[in-house]
Each structure stands twice: as structure tokens, then as C-alpha cells.
Amino acid sequence: xxxxxxxxxxxxxxxxxxxxxxxxxxxxxxxxxxxxxxxxxxxxxxxxxxxxxxxxxxxxxxxxxxxxxxxxxxxxxxxxxxxxxxxxxxxxxxxxxxxxxxxxxxxxxxxxxxxxxxxxxxxxxxxxxxxxx
Numbered sequence: 001x002x003x004x005x006x007x008x009x010x011x012x013x014x015x016x017x018x019x020x021x022x023x024x025x026x027x028x029x030x031x032x033x034x035x036x037x038x039x040x041x042x043x044x045x046x047x048x049x050x051x052x053x054x055x056x057x058x059x060x061x062x063x064x065x066x067x068x069x070x071x072x073x074x075x076x077x078x079x080x081x082x083x084x085x086x087x088x089x090x091x092x093x094x095x096x097x098x099x100x101x102x103x104x105x106x107x108x109x110x111x112x113x114x115x116x117x118x119x120x121x122x123x124x125x126x127x128x129x130x131x132x133x
Contacts (some may be wrong), residue, residue, distance in 0.1 A: 022069070022126040023119075029066060030116035033059050037093075037109050041102045049100075056097045059108075064089045085111065 020028065036055040044053035063086045070079040089108050098105035 029062050037105050041105050044100050056093050059126050060090050
């Protein structure tokens with residue numbers, strides 16, 4: 001019974017993400033990164049090196065997805081700046097993974113929280129791409 005409940009949960013989770021707007025999906029990525037990096041810190045404390053490595057690796061992949069989602073043709077340089085910031089975070093995570101440095105993980109968490117705070121403050125009317133309005 002638990003097995004079928006887990007399968008149903010996974011199906012709901014996947015369909016829910018598929019139904020999210022791109023804006024909501026990016027917000028979910030930020031939240032996921034914060035959660036995984038917090039888990040990586042706990043794994044360092046418990047000396048669960050494989051768990052730490054997996055969590056950090058998944059975050060690096062998520063930062064790559066955020067980079068791919070950027071519209072680099074956008075004026076104002078915001079996309080280019082975010083690309084560089086995400087790249088910096090990926091490099092910091094590589095270093096933190098190698099050195100088990102929780103301070104570096106805290107720095108990346110702080111940066112992601114700042115970005116997420118800005119993301120969450122985008123007005124509702126700006127969250128939908130112009131082509132869909």
C-alpha cells in the first residue's frame with residue numbers, strides 16, 4: 001500500500017510541476033537549491049560524504065538549468081549578470097564539495113535567498129510572458 005501511495009504522490013508532483021508557470025518553476029528551483037544545500041550542510045556534519053556530494057551535484061545541475069532559461073537577448077544586462085552569478089555559485093559549490101566548507105554553502109544559500117526574494121517581488125502582471133498576455 002505504501003508503494004502505491006508513493007507512486008500516486010510522484011504522479012501528482014510531476015503533473016503539478018508540468019502545470020506550473022515558468023515563473024513558478026523558477027521559484028521552485030530556488031527553493032529546491034536552498035533545501036538541498038541545507039541538507040548538504042547536515043550531511044557534512046554527519047560525515048555522509050556521498051549524500052553531500054549528491055545534493056551539491058544536483059544544485060549545480062539546477063544552476064545550469066537556470067542559466068539555460070535566461071534570455072540572453074534581453075536588454076539591460078540582467079540576464080548576463082544572473083548568468084555570471086549562477087556560474088559563480090556553481091564554482092563555489094565545486095569548492096565546497098571538495099573542501100566540505102559549510103561557510104561556502106552558507107554564502108551560496110544567502111545569494112540564492114536574495115535572488116529568490118527579488119524573484120518573488122516581481123509584480124503579477126510581469127510574471128506572464130508578453131506573448132501569452
